[in-house]
Amino acid sequence: MTTAKWIAVACVLAVIQPPVKARVMFDIVRTDVSLSEWDSLLFTVHWPVTTCLIWKEGKPGHTCILPENHVWTIHGIWPNQDGKEGPFFCNRTWIFNPDQLGTLRPQLLKVWPNIHGNDTEDSLWKHEWEKHGTCAALDPKFGSEQLYFNQGIQWVKNYHITKILSQHLIVPSMSTRYNVTLIHKALKDVIGAIPSLSCEYDKDTGNIYLSEIRLCFQRDMVLVDCKHNQQLGAVQSVTNCPTNKLIIYPGKASFIKTSRQHKRMFHQKVHNHSKHNPK
Numbered sequence: 001m002t003t004a005k006w007i008a009v010a011c012v013l014a015v016i017q018p019p020v021k022a023r024v025m026f027d028i029v030r031t032d033v034s035l036s037e038w039d040s041l042l043f044t045v046h047w048p049v050t051t052c053l054i055w056k057e058g059k060p061g062h063t064c065i066l067p068e069n070h071v072w073t074i075h076g077i078w079p080n081q082d083g084k085e086g087p088f089f090c091n092r093t094w095i096f097n098p099d100q101l102g103t104l105r106p107q108l109l110k111v112w113p114n115i116h117g118n119d120t121e122d123s124l125w126k127h128e129w130e131k132h133g134t135c136a137a138l139d140p141k142f143g144s145e146q147l148y149f150n151q152g153i154q155w156v157k158n159y160h161i162t163k164i165l166s167q168h169l170i171v172p173s174m175s176t177r178y179n180v181t182l183i184h185k186a187l188k189d190v191i192g193a194i195p196s197l198s199c200e201y202d203k204d205t206g207n208i209y210l211s212e213i214r215l216c217f218q219r220d221m222v223l224v225d226c227k228h229n230q231q232l233g234a235v236q237s238v239t240n241c242p243t244n245k246l247i248i249y250p251g252k253a254s255f256i257k258t259s260r261q262h263k264r265m266f267h268q269k270v271h272n273h274s275k276h277n278p279k
């Protein structure tokens, strides 16, 4: 079992990779970064069960900490330049300082928790701050850890993904498979803008798991439609999830079993399903 078998089915806004030379540049201390380096923000939430599944498959012995209330949690707030990913790591000297979170910590533990049981409690925050937060901070609106992380808390309150989905009878499940076009439509209708969905594909089993939902904002914090990716051409929705196959929104119960048993169950389901509904 290696992470290599997980293919993030071509990330919607990440398809256009910066040339290698440009990427190397991000790894040295930037002195030339400026506000004009990004013009939009992706607010990304992930489904902890899928995050956990991938983490566990990554290395035997990996454990997860799933949030008690079984909700979508924050992955990060990512500044982007139109049509490409990043910038990243805009200030290598601005190391994450947990003390700067102050009173936000208890709330962040609920809405922006680290799922990877083998990492420290702060590990996701540290990564997000140093990779993305230092770039967001080029804008005074995000000019401190407090401001950056607090924005996540505000957005997660405004956009209650778990509730929106359940109101449309889209609930985590081991047995039901969902049409991503309908998930997309449910979110778009309630939120009022086109979100971007992302899936993880397990090539051993052929299972496709819903993993992330991203909302797109302009720099001035106005919610906008996430853009269609040219390279996805005919695909109707802004997603890297297949629209011609049903996907899994996995329930927490998945993890009462070992991942091997879990896989076998899904395998059987697919088998039984195809027997009754030949395609």
Ligand SMILES: *[C@@H]1O[C@H](CO)[C@@H](O)[C@H](O)[C@H]1NC(C)=O
Residues within 6 Å of the ligand: 059, 060, 061, 062, 063, 117, 118
């Ligand atoms: C992860 O953490 C668990 C529980 O602390 C431990 O048993 C396991 O050995 C760790 N695995 C790795 C790969 O570090």
Ligand SMILES: *[C@@H]1O[C@H](CO)[C@@H](O)[C@H](O)[C@H]1NC(C)=O
Residues within 6 Å of the ligand: 091, 093, 094, 095
């Ligand atoms: C980078 O971070 C350091 C440490 O927080 C800060 O003093 C400095 O002003 C920052 N540099 C830029 C260009 O923002």
Ligand SMILES: *[C@@H]1O[C@H](CO)[C@@H](O)[C@H](O)[C@H]1NC(C)=O
Residues within 6 Å of the ligand: 179, 180, 181, 182, 243, 244, 245, 246
């Ligand atoms: C999903 O729903 C759309 C719209 O109703 C439909 O056109 C499409 O065939 C469905 N996809 C699957 C895989 O069932």
Ligand SMILES: *[C@@H]1O[C@H](CO)[C@@H](O)[C@H](O)[C@H]1NC(C)=O
Residues within 6 Å of the ligand: 265, 268, 269, 272
């Ligand atoms: C698949 O079908 C067989 C018999 O038709 C049944 O015994 C088995 O429990 C089913 N598996 C699942 C996962 O539903």
